[in-house]
Amino acid sequence: MRKNLGIISTVLFLMALVSWLPIYVEVRSFSEQSIFYATVGVGTGLLSSPSGYKFIGLMGNCLVLLFLVVLPYFI
Numbered sequence: 001m002r003k004n005l006g007i008i009s010t011v012l013f014l015m016a017l018v019s020w021l022p023i024y025v026e027v028r029s030f031s032e033q034s035i036f037y038a039t040v041g042v043g044t045g046l047l048s049s050p051s052g053y054k055f056i057g058l059m060g061n062c063l064v065l066l067f068l069v070v071l072p073y074f075i
Contacts, residue, residue, distance in 0.1 A: 006057060009057025012038070013038070038062075
């Protein structure tokens with residue numbers, strides 16, 4: 001079960017990335033959806049067993065959260 005959480009975290013990262021792309025064409029409604037996916041992805045990544053999927057999911061979701069939540073307040 002814990003191994004599947006790493007795969008779910010990676011899939012949520014890809015979903016967050018895909019829902020984040022329309023922001024660049026001035027569609028702001030996808031931002032909250034992308035933040036939700038990335039937050040759930042970090043949570044599932046933290047609970048999964050150590051694997052490559054865990055690393056990809058955690059790093060990717062953290063980067064999405066960094067670009068969507070943290071950096072807009074400093075720019």
